[in-house]
Amino acid sequence: MKILLLGHKGMLGSDLFSRLSGDHEVVGMDKEEIDIVSADACRNAIDETKPAIVxxxxxxxxxxxxxxxxxxxxxxxxxxxxxxxxxxxxxxIRIIHFSTDYVFDGTANEPYKEDDQCNPINVYGESKLAGERHLQSLSDNYLLIRTSWLYGVKGKNFVQAILEKAKAKQFINDTMAKAKAVADNPSTLSVVDDQVGSPTYTKDLAAAVALLIEKNIQGIFHVTNRGTCSWYQFAVKILKESGFDDITVEPIKSSQLQRPARRPAYSVLSMQRFIQITGKTMQPWQLALQDYLENSKLHN
Ligand SMILES: NC(=O)c1ccc[n+]([C@@H]2O[C@H](COP(=O)([O-])OP(=O)(O)OC[C@H]3O[C@@H](n4cnc5c(N)ncnc54)[C@H](OP(=O)(O)O)[C@@H]3O)[C@@H](O)[C@H]2O)c1
Structure with missing residues (x-):
């Protein structure tokens, strides 16, 4: 099939490009080739490419x-x-689009299902929900995939940020990581422990997208790696797997970071529909992290 992949240089886009290129003719476009904010540019790209899927x-x-x-x-x-x-x-033309766990407000105490009420608590979540609504009202052939806490070898992400901080043993307040400066303790990272979600490796998500394409599935799907943790627990695991035994991680509250955007406290997405329809499950986040660490070593 011919696929027009917008954002193919991004973190998820680059893994989608690699994964799908084996089976499909994939035309990649990113900011250098197209500004998707322009309606004309989108129309022209689609007219010229004539894809079966965007x-x-x-x-x-x-x-x-x-x-x-x-x-x-x-x-x-x-x-x-x-x-x-x-x-x-x-x-x-079929559209495959990505949205986020941040369309939910995080007040639930069990994994969010696809049809649960959305109620974003930050501007990013509001904008992604508005995108979802446009897609649902204008397309009758779409696959809308909500995912969460992405990391991949071709993008700035939490895993990389924690490792960089550990390596440098510096503790600067970084907007990418959830870590904050602790000037008086140079071997401690402070990471929030009151946000729970499912870290997801973009390579695994790209494989799930390939499967959903193969099965010609439509509608909304939640796709993440299996299992849940807080950012603090994720950071502890990242450091352990990478051999940083001398770095300790201190759990802190989100309020201590004072970041501009609020985050949902609990944004775990239910994978029930994906499992039911595909008969497959995603690997646990701990194994996905090991794969990522191996692959990023090779990549670097
Ligand atoms: N990252 C996460 O943790 C996460 C979690 C849940 C859902 N998602 C969703 O998953 C999808 C992929 O996320 P990602 O983290 O892989 O994104 P990303 O790494 O930020 O990649 C997005 C790509 O889109 C390009 N882009 C931005 N504005 C554009 C424009 N006007 N025209 C054309 N290209 C443009 C970016 O270019 P520049 O880099 O040059 O701006 C970048 O290459 C998104 O829909 C995101 O909302 C992400």
Whole structure:
């Protein structure tokens, strides 16, 4: 099949490009080739490429940045989805789009199902939900995949940030990691322990997308690696797997970080529908992390 992959240089996009190129003819476009905020650019790209599927992995993903750059955030995460859906509509082109656990408010105490009430608590979540709504109202042939806590070899992510901090033994307040400076204890990282979710390796997500394409499945799906943890527990595991025995991790509250965007306290996504439809499950996040650490060693 011919696939137009938007955002193919991003963290998820680059793994999608590698995974899908084996079985499909994939045309990748990123910011250098297209601005998806432009309706004309989307129409032209789709007219010229004539794909059977458009995959949109492009997004404005800086969660704290969205609180400040609200207009740009909505343009990329919502308006651009409308552009893509409108350009595909009359041609009956299938759309695969990604959304986030941050469309939920985090007050649940069991994994969120696809049809549960959305109620975002930050601008990024609001913009992604607006994108979902555009897709659902304009396309009758879409696959909307909500995922969470992504990390991959081709992007800035939490795992990399924790490892960099551990390596440098520096404790700067970093917007990518959930870590904060502890000037008087140079071998301690402080990481939030009151946000729980499912870390997800983009390579595993790309394989799940390939499976959903193969099965020609439509609708909303939650796809994450299996199991849950807090960012603190995730950081402890990252350091343990990487041999940083001399670094300790201190659990802290989100309120101690004072970041611009609020985060849901609990944003675990139920995988029931994916398992039921595909007959497959995703590997546990601990094993996915080991794969990532191996692959990023090779990559670097
Ligand atoms: N990262 C996460 O933890 C996470 C969690 C849940 C869901 N998601 C969703 O998963 C998807 C993939 O996320 P990701 O983390 O892989 O994203 P990413 O690494 O930030 O990649 C997004 C790509 O889109 C490009 N882009 C941004 N604005 C564009 C525009 N106007 N026109 C064309 N391209 C544009 C970016 O280019 P530049 O880098 O040059 O700006 C980048 O290459 C997104 O829909 C995201 O909302 C992500």
């Amino acid at each position: 995959i949109n992995a492009a997004a404005y993903t800086n969660v704290d940045g969205c609180e400040i750059a609200q207009e740009e955030c909505f343009a990329v995460n919502a308006e651009a989805v409308k552009n893509i859906a409108e350009a595909c509509r009359s041609k009956k």
